[in-house]
Amino acid sequence: xxxxxxxGRACDRITAIYAxxxxxxxxxxxxxxxxxxxxxxxxxxxxxxxxxxLPVHRWLAKRIDQRKxxxxxxxxxxxxxxxxxARERHWIETLRDQGCD
Numbered sequence: 001x002x003x004x005x006x007x008g009r010a011c012d013r014i015t016a017i018y019a020x021x022x023x024x025x026x027x028x029x030x031x032x033x034x035x036x037x038x039x040x041x042x043x044x045x046x047x048x049x050x051x052x053x054l055p056v057h058r059w060l061a062k063r064i065d066q067r068k069x070x071x072x073x074x075x076x077x078x079x080x081x082x083x084x085x086a087r088e089r090h091w092i093e094t095l096r097d098q099g100c101d
Contacts, residue, residue: 012080013034013080014034014077014078014079014080015032015033015034015077015078015080015084016032016033016034016037016040016074016076016077016078017030017031017032017074017075017076017077017078017084017087017088017091018030018031018032018033018037018040018072018073018074018075019031019072019073019075019091019095020041020044020056020060020070020071020072020073021071021072021073022068022071023068023069023071025071025073026100027073027095027100028056028059028100028101029056029059030075030088030091030092030095031088032078032084032085032088037072037074038072040072041070041072044056044060044070044072045060045064045070047060048060048061048064049061049064075091076091
């Protein structure tokens with residue numbers, strides 16, 4: 001049986017801002033999703049195994065080949081009607097300022 005998700009338009013859903021991290025929790029990629037984090041994590045892995053065209057795909061594929069764990073970390077929830085893109089940019093800038101790639 002699959003999980004039940006709130007019915008509604010995507011603009012009516014909470015947006016999660018997340019980071020894909022190294023096994024030591026060092027962030028490497030920041031993204032957003034309106035899906036469950038574990039589903040987005042699986043989608044990233046699938047895309048890395050099939051496509052490998054974007055830098056995040058190549059990084060993930062390398063980790064998969066090395067059998068290193070892949071970590072997804074919630075950074076923030078953005079409620080409907082608020083600017084998730086601004087919050088995503090905020091996290092990218094903040095993590096870069098902290099020395100993350």
